[in-house]
Structures are given as structure tokens and as C-alpha cells.
Amino acid sequence: MSFVDILIGIFDGFGVTASVTLWGMAYAVPFALVFGILQHFTTGPVRFAVTSIIEFWRSSPVIVLLFVFYYTLPTIGITLSGITVAAMALGLNIGGYGSQAVRAALQSLDPGQVEAGKALGLRRIQILMLIELPQAFKAMTPTFINQFIQLIKGTALVSLITLTDMTFRAKEISQLQYDPVGTYTALLVAYFIVCYPATIFGRWVEKRVAISERTQGEI
Amino acid sequence: MQVDALIGSRCASQRSEAAVDIVSLNKWYGTFHVLRDVDLRVEPGQQIVICGPSGSGKSTLIRCINQLERHQRGQIFIHGCEVSPKTRALHELRRDVGMVFQHFNLFPHLTVLQNCTLALRRARGIARQEAEDVARHYLERVRIPEQMGKYPSQLSGGQQQRVAIARALCMRPKVMLFDEPTSALDPEMINEVLDVMIELARDGMTMLCVTHEMGFARKVADSIVFMDGGRIVEQAPPLEFFANPQNERTRTFLGQIL
Ligand SMILES: Nc1ncnc2c1ncn2[C@@H]1O[C@H](COP(=O)(O)OP(=O)(O)OP(=O)(O)O)[C@@H](O)[C@H]1O
Ligand SMILES: [Mg+2]
Numbered sequence: 001m002s003f004v005d006i007l008i009g010i011f012d013g014f015g016v017t018a019s020v021t022l023w024g025m026a027y028a029v030p031f032a033l034v035f036g037i038l039q040h041f042t043t044g045p046v047r048f049a050v051t052s053i054i055e056f057w058r059s060s061p062v063i064v065l066l067f068v069f070y071y072t073l074p075t076i077g078i079t080l081s082g083i084t085v086a087a088m089a090l091g092l093n094i095g096g097y098g099s100q101a102v103r104a105a106l107q108s109l110d111p112g113q114v115e116a117g118k119a120l121g122l123r124r125i126q127i128l129m130l131i132e133l134p135q136a137f138k139a140m141t142p143t144f145i146n147q148f149i150q151l152i153k154g155t156a157l158v159s160l161i162t163l164t165d166m167t168f169r170a171k172e173i174s175q176l177q178y179d180p181v182g183t184y185t186a187l188l189v190a191y192f193i194v195c196y197p198a199t200i201f202g203r204w205v206e207k208r209v210a211i212s213e214r215t216q217g218e219i
Numbered sequence: 220m221q222v223d224a225l226i227g228s229r230c231a232s233q234r235s236e237a238a239v240d241i242v243s244l245n246k247w248y249g250t251f252h253v254l255r256d257v258d259l260r261v262e263p264g265q266q267i268v269i270c271g272p273s274g275s276g277k278s279t280l281i282r283c284i285n286q287l288e289r290h291q292r293g294q295i296f297i298h299g300c301e302v303s304p305k306t307r308a309l310h311e312l313r314r315d316v317g318m319v320f321q322h323f324n325l326f327p328h329l330t331v332l333q334n335c336t337l338a339l340r341r342a343r344g345i346a347r348q349e350a351e352d353v354a355r356h357y358l359e360r361v362r363i364p365e366q367m368g369k370y371p372s373q374l375s376g377g378q379q380q381r382v383a384i385a386r387a388l389c390m391r392p393k394v395m396l397f398d399e400p401t402s403a404l405d406p407e408m409i410n411e412v413l414d415v416m417i418e419l420a421r422d423g424m425t426m427l428c429v430t431h432e433m434g435f436a437r438k439v440a441d442s443i444v445f446m447d448g449g450r451i452v453e454q455a456p457p458l459e460f461f462a463n464p465q466n467e468r469t470r471t472f473l474g475q476i477l
Binding site: 138 | 285287311312313315325338342387
């Protein structure tokens with residue numbers, strides 16, 4: 001099998017890698033937004049609860065989360081598809097990190113912004129949606145893109161719960177061909193092909209944010 | 220007026236005809252007693268200037284009026300409506316009270332025009348076209364004619380503060396609060412902002428203004444309030460206030476700033 005053949009064989013698993021990534025984002029982004037905002041607004045015991053949930057997802061090893069959800073949930077009668085388990089475990093883990101970017105972005109805003117919104121008679125939720133979040137998004141975007149790339153790379157773990165992603169395919173091929181060096185080099189190239197465009201895109205967005213910050217600037 | 224009738228019917232405690240009525244107001248930050256038995260009455264159409272040394276509680280006092288700060292004791296009425304930490308629809312009350320901040324606090328992600336229309340559309344529910352007409356009107360009044368599509372950071376400090384005044388005026392407030400509106404400005408920009416405020420005063424806007432611009436105070440104020448240590452130490456019309464200050468601390472203060 002030539003290097004290109006191996007690469008093509010590995011890309012058989014691209015569909016799974018891509019769907020785990022995209023479904024993972026579908027968990028990560030809402031989780032990051034909701035919990036980041038909740039952490040920003042709450043105090044006392046509620047904040048403690050919110051923080052605990054974030055820390056649970058953020059601080060647990062993803063591989064352990066994967067195993068726990070894949071192998072133990074069925075024993076209590078909950079059977080989720082491999083993709084769902086993978087997207088949830090990876091997505092909420094990344095989302096836990098993302099929530100900190102959301103909270104930090106909200107907290108770094110000038111409190112005068114909220115005061116101006118209040119003084120104009122806007123409701124608190126309107127101030128969040130119309131004034132705080134649009135400004136915070138700019139600060140959050142680069143982090144989110146970085147985490148998207150982290151997520152792509154993190155999907156390599158799902159081969160351990162028998163999903164045929166790119167890494168799983170590489171394992172299969174290497175066992176058939178007795179060529180671990182060639183196969184895993186091809187796998188490295190495969191992830192590079194997938195991640196590099198995302199990195200370029202991330203840099204482009206970061207630049208755009210920096211430019212619009214320069215023209216719109218501080219208050 | 221219709222609006223007054225509305226407010227009258229909404230307010231449980233219809234107390235007085237004053238635009239702003241502050242009755243033995245007390246506020247603490249933790250154990251620090253920042254406002255002590257403050258009484259202040261502002262009639263509709265009056266302009267009151269508040270001055271005093273740094274830390275005397277001037278900002279805290281006017282920020283209590285629209286409840287950006289909560290007070291613990293005493294009462295505040297705006298056109299007969301009590302505002303307190305317990306007030307339910309604070310956001311509705313605040314629509315009638317404009318505020319201009321020392322650091323402008325314009326929304327940097329919105330254009331000048333959007334800064335002015337945001338609350339009209341979202342808080343007052345006015346259609347976009349109409350809101351933009353209102354905004355244009357007030358932006359012309361503060362002499363920002365050609366800058367409506369720009370972002371705040373593209374304007375000078377004086378221009379930004381005038382936009383901030385226009386933004387507040389768009390809501391057609393009954394009272395305007397100013398917290399040192401010119402003290403963050405370069406000297407050459409102070410007058411363009413003061414001129415706008417003088418015009419506003421001449422048009423009969425009810426104004427409460429924290430400032431150390433004594434020339435402005437002399438020109439427009441019906442009454443000057445001097446605060447020190449969280450109390451109103453002296454209150455008098457400008458002529459009397461400058462010519463014959465009663466209190467020792469007022470004299471010291473005037474000696475320092477004039
Ligand atoms: N959030 C806060 N927590 C605790 N203390 C505060 C807070 N805000 C203000 N203070 C204190 O309350 C006092 C009055 O503050 P305030 O800002 O009202 O004074 P000011 O008269 O506006 O002064 P300046 O001329 O410097 O603006 C000051 O001693 C200040 O340190
Ligand atoms: Mg102050």
C-alpha cells in the first residue's frame with residue numbers, strides 16, 4: 001500500500017471525525033455561553049453549583065468521561081450512540097474551557113457599559129444581548145477557534161470507544177499492513193490536512209477582530 | 220400631559236410636584252457612611268449644580284437618583300414616583316431620567332446613530348425610521364451633523380460627550396443627570412460640551428449637574444449645592460453662593476478652585 005493509499009484509507013474515517021467535531025461544537029458552544037453567562041451573573045450557592053458543573057466537565061480526563069458514558073450509562077438503562085457519547089464528552093469538556101472565555105470576556109468589559117444601558121432604561125437581559133455579548137464575542141472568538149482545533153485533535157480519542165474515525169482507521173490499516181511507521185506518519189499528515197486550514201482561518205479571524213478593534217477601539 | 224397622568228396613576232406614593240425630591244437620604248458602603256441625611260428638591264425646569272471636594276459623595280448622590288446605587292434609608296421621588304431598591308419596574312423609571320457620565324460610556328460596537336436609537340427602539344419600542352429621525356434631530360442639536368455613521372472611537376472626546384448627551388436626550392427625559400461631564404476632556408473641548416449644556420438649560424431642561432465648572436454654574440444654575448463628607452453643607456443661588464458663602468468649608472473649597 002502506497003503512502004497515498006494509506007492516506008485515502010485513513011480518510012475513510014473523516015466522516016466520523018467530522019461529525020464528532022461538529023456535534024461536539026453543538027454541545028460546546030451553547031454550554032460555554034449558558035454557563036459562562038450564568039457564572040457571570042450568579043453569586044453564592046448558585047454560582048457554586050454553576051462552577052462545580054463547569055469544573056466537572058473541564059477537569060475530568062476526556063478519556064475517562066468517554067469510558068464512563070459509553071460503558072456505564074447502558075448499565076443504568078441509558079444507551080447512547082457512540083457519536084453522541086463522544087460529542088457530549090468532548091464537547092462539554094471543551095465547552096467547560098469555553099465558558100471561562102465567555103465569563104472572562106464579560107467581566108473584562110467596562111462596567112460603565114452596563115450602567116449606560118441601565119440609565120437608558122434597558123432591561124438587564126437586553127443589556128446582556130445588545131451591549132455586553134456583542135462586545136464580548138470579539139474577545140471570545142480567537143479562543144473559540146482555538147478550542148475548535150483542540151476539539152478536532154481530541155476526537156482521536158473516540159477510536160477507543162470503537163468509533164471508526166481517522167485514528168481508528170489508521171490502527172486497522174497498520175495492523176493489516178504491518179507498517180506502523182508509514183501508517184501513523186500518514187495519520188499525522190491527515191490531521192495536519194484537517195487542522196491546518198482551521199488554524200489559518202483562526203488567524204484570519206483574529207486579525208479581523210484586531211482590525212475592527214483598532215477602528216472601533218476603546219471607549 | 221398624558222405621560223404625567225400615566226406616571227401619576229402608576230405611582231403609589233404621589234408625593235409632590237417636584238421633578239426630583241430627595242428626603243433624608245442615607246447610604247453606606249459597608250460601614251462607610253457615604254450620604255448623611257441628604258435633602259434636595261429640584262423643581263421642574265430648574266438647574267442645580269452640585270460641587271464639593273473629591274469623595275464627598277456627589278457621584279453617589281446622583282447615581283442614587285436613577286438607582287445605579289442603592290440607598291439604605293430615606294426616600295427619592297421622581298415626579299412623585301418613589302424610586303428605591305424595591306422599585307419593581309426600575310427600567311421604566313430610568314427611561315425618564317437621562318444620565319451623562321464622566322467617561323461618556325458610549326457603546327463602542329455601535330455607530331453614533333445606533334448609540335442614539337438603541338434605547339428608543341428597544342426600550343421605547345419605536346420603529347427604526349422614527350427613532351432615526353429623533354436621533355438625527357438631537358444629534359443636530361448637539362452639533363454632530365456629519366458623524367452619524369462613525370464609531371465612537373473615531374470621534375474626539377468632546378464629540379463623544381456630545382453624542383452621549385444626544386443619546387440621553389433621545390429618550391426625551393424629564394430630568395437630566397450629569398456626573399462631571401467635562402472633567403475627562405482636554406481643555407479645548409470643554410466649552411463645546413458646556414455650550415450644549417447651557418443651551419439645554421436655557422430650553423428649560425431640568426438638570427442636576429455635578430461639575431466644578433463654576434463659570435457654567437454661575438450662568439445657568441438656579442442653585443448651587445456644596446457637599447462635604449456626605450452632607451449638603453450649603454445650598455444657595457449662584458450670586459449668594461459666590462459672594463457670600465456661609466460655611467467655612469465652602470469658603471475653603473471656593474478658595475481652592477476659583
Ligand atoms: N463602590 C464603592 N464601594 C466603597 N466605597 C465607595 C464606592 N464608591 C465610592 N465609594 C467611596 O464613597 C465616597 C464618595 O464617593 P463619590 O464617588 O460619590 O465621591 P465624589 O464626590 O463623586 O468624588 P469625585 O469628585 O472624586 O468624583 C468616596 O470616599 C469613595 O471612596
Ligand atoms: Mg464623582
